[in-house]
Amino acid sequence: MSVQNGRPYLAIPGPSVVPDRVLAAMHRPSPNIYTGALIDLTQSLMPDLKHVAGTDQNVALYIANGHGTWEAALSNVVQRGDTVLVLGTGMFCLNWGDMAAGLGIAVETIDFGNRSDIDTDQVEAYLRADKNGRIKAVLAVHVDTSTSVKNDVLELRQSIDRSGHGALMMIDCIASLGCDKYLMDTWGADVTVAACQKGLMTPAGIGIVYYNQRADAQRDRIAVSRYWDWRPRANAQEYWQNFDGTAPTHHLFGLREALDMIKEEGLEAIWTRHKRLSQAIWTAIEHWGQDGAISLNIADAAKRSCAVTSVQMQAPNADRLRAYCEAEAGVTLGIGLGRDPSSAYFRIGHMGHLNAHMVLGVLAVMDMGLKALDIPHRAGAIEAATQVLASSGS
Numbered sequence: 599m600s601v602q603n604g605r606p607y608l609a610i611p612g613p614s615v616v617p618d619r620v621l622a623a624m625h626r627p628s629p630n631i632y633t634g635a636l637i638d639l640t641q642s643l644m645p646d647l648k649h650v651a652g653t654d655q656n657v658a659l660y661i662a663n664g665h666g667t668w669e670a671a672l673s674n675v676v677q678r679g680d681t682v683l684v685l686g687t688g689m690f691c692l693n694w695g696d697m698a699a700g701l702g703i704a705v706e707t708i709d710f711g712n713r714s715d716i717d718t719d720q721v722e723a724y725l726r727a728d729k730n731g732r733i734k735a736v737l738a739v740h741v742d743t744s745t746s747v748k749n750d751v752l753e754l755r756q757s758i759d760r761s762g763h764g765a766l767m768m769i770d771c772i773a774s775l776g777c778d779k780y781l782m783d784t785w786g787a788d789v790t791v792a793a794c795q796k797g798l799m800t801p802a803g804i805g806i807v808y809y810n811q812r813a814d815a816q817r818d819r820i821a822v823s824r825y826w827d828w829r830p831r832a833n834a835q836e837y838w839q840n841f842d843g844t845a846p847t848h849h850l851f852g853l854r855e856a857l858d859m860i861k862e863e864g865l866e867a868i869w870t871r872h873k874r875l876s877q878a879i880w881t882a883i884e885h886w887g888q889d890g891a892i893s894l895n896i897a898d899a900a901k902r903s904c905a906v907t908s909v910q911m912q913a914p915n916a917d918r919l920r921a922y923c924e925a926e927a928g929v930t931l932g933i934g935l936g937r938d939p940s941s942a943y944f945r946i947g948h949m950g951h952l953n954a955h956m957v958l959g960v961l962a963v964m965d966m967g968l969k970a971l972d973i974p975h976r977a978g979a980i981e982a983a984t985q986v987l988a989s990s991g992s
């Protein structure tokens with residue numbers, strides 16, 4: 599007989615856990631979309647969304663998931679015949695490049711593989727060699743959700759600047775926004791794309807594109823479809839222009855509540871919470887895997903995401919463990935995305951609305967699974983994880 603019944607826990611890297619406060623805020627009759635509370639509420643989101651990304655620049659919203667923001671952002675700065683440079687550190691940035699290819703844009707890729715971050719010296723050299731400015735934009739992810747690597751965005755900016763190249767720097771921070779520190783303006787990103795269903799704790803449906811004046815200048819050079827055009831959205835004169843049609847009414851109430859929660863806790867505190875909880879997860883995995891059967895995908899702790907952790911086991915143990923945790927204990931772990939064989943990888947999502955009891959619960963359930971399935975591991979990981987949390991606290 600399983601011990602699964604109770605509150606299920608989706609511990610995958612997006613969608614994340616939606617707080618009851620956000621769900622409650624969405625539970626209401628449809629609001630008027632021409633006058634009334636929704637109009638002011640929508641305006642109130644903009645400064646808070648900018649604050650979360652560390653920017654004073656422009657923000658355009660779309661009824662879209664992350665893939666939609668990829669296309670939205672590209673559509674405003676590059677067009678058929680242009681070239682972009684993709685910096686691959688896992689599946690997500692490569693897929694962003696694939697989106698560009700589908701738009702008729704030439705894609706050049708430097709692939710750093712599945713276990714490391716961007717080598718910015720290579721980027722600098724690559725851009726230096728582009729004497730005629732063929733490359734219009736550099737595409738990178740802050741956190742790649744398949745490998746759980748975290749790239750140093752400021753270092754990337756500095757390498758582009760050193761090369762003297764004028765390409766835009768476009769950053770996907772869909773997985774990291776509201777989890778890992780991200781400072782768009784200080785780090786010099788020209789475009790940042792994000793979505794509401796990860797660190798922002800709201801059901802998927804609002805895509806966010808931030809852009810600065812440098813990026814907006816490219817917008818003049820090209821033809822942009824009315825729907826993707828970011829200008830009327832970022833500078834809406836009439837309410838319908840915010841979403842080029844009907845607004846995602848209930849999502850806006852949910853996102854308002856989520857941003858209130860973020861304000862109440864404070865960004866610094868949120869980043870620290872994610873860091874401490876991540877350290878507990880890393881410690882448990884390192885402890886289990888001291889004989890090598892279980893290991894973290896990213897060796898250097900400074901280059902690990904604090905929102906998602908990618909883990910390696912012997913195939914097919916990752917699949918077995920995931921199935922066990924879901925069926926036996928109500929915990930759903932993430933699949934090993936973009937890896938071969940996928941049954942040797944899984945991911946733990948730890949983004950947004952979560953605390954120590956949730957993370958320790960996930961780890962303890964995994965510990966239970968390793969025992970039940972006779973997967974080789976070292977005992978004592980939960981003890982090690984609680985020790986880390988106990989000693990990093992106030």
Ligand SMILES: *Cc1c(COP(=O)(O)O)cnc(C)c1O
Nearest residue numbers: 612663664665690741743772773
């Ligand atoms: C989740 C994610 C995406 C894709 O978002 P969807 O909402 O699933 O389209 C893109 N990039 C990163 C880094 C992500 O984590």
